[in-house]
Amino acid sequence: MASKTIDTPNARRLAEAAAIRGAAIIGQPGGWSVMLKIGMQETPLGTQRTDKPRSWSSLDTCMQYLRDELGIVRIDGIDASNYSAPTVYSKRRADAAERMKRAHEAAAHDAWFREQVQASIEDQRPSIPHDEARASFADRKAALRKRAK
Template identity: 55%
Template sequence: MSTHTIDTATVKRLVEARALRGAAIIGQPGGWSVLLKYGMEERPLGIQRADRPRLWRSLDTCVDYLKKELHIDRIDLVDATQHSAANLAGKSRPDAAERMRNAFAAAEHDRWFREQVEIGLQEADDPATRWIPHEEVERQFGQLREELRKQISP
């Protein structure tokens, strides 16, 4: 395969112009790549922002991407002679799982926080709400501070 790749945006334009002559899925150690034929060229589909072939771990995911994202319905060849799943174990992304857990936790916290703010606003707008003046709150917490100081002093 050539080291120069073709990007997804270019492939979409080629498909739209019906200039793509063919597509082949080639097995690689660790996954599957796509070789595209247009004009007199054959180039692998590249990853974003790099001149390296894109690699899918699953053949099904690769085919789905070609059909749904690139609108390529005909695949000329599936070559599994070089395919090996041996390198898949090293492709694990525990950082991605942690990032997703954090994102879900943040979304849940955001939902809870917005709910609490809404409850507070409803309570503040309720005419039956009893408001405590600032001076009264300061006096109550001053007494509480003094009691705590007495408890921790020998």
């Protein structure tokens, strides 16, 4: 494959402008990649931040991506001559569900806390003057010390 690829945002713009003349799905070791016909040139669909061809481990997800992201529903051909199933499977972390649960709980607590602070800021009731609050707590502190003795 050529080293120059096209990323999804640019491919989407070309598809909207009807500049993509065709698409083919090519089997690779470990997955599937897409070749787009742009003008007289075939260009691989690449990842966004690198100049490497994008690949999918499943033909279904590749086709779904083309349909949903680029609006391509017709494929010129599928070449599976170099395809081989992925041999390396990513290991799922056992703690991923727990980590996500904690993240959602933290986000919910943060939202609740921000609501409480905003409600306090918007509260129209009169606040207690500082001197009065200090005197009240000094009385409580003295009573606790007296009980502790």
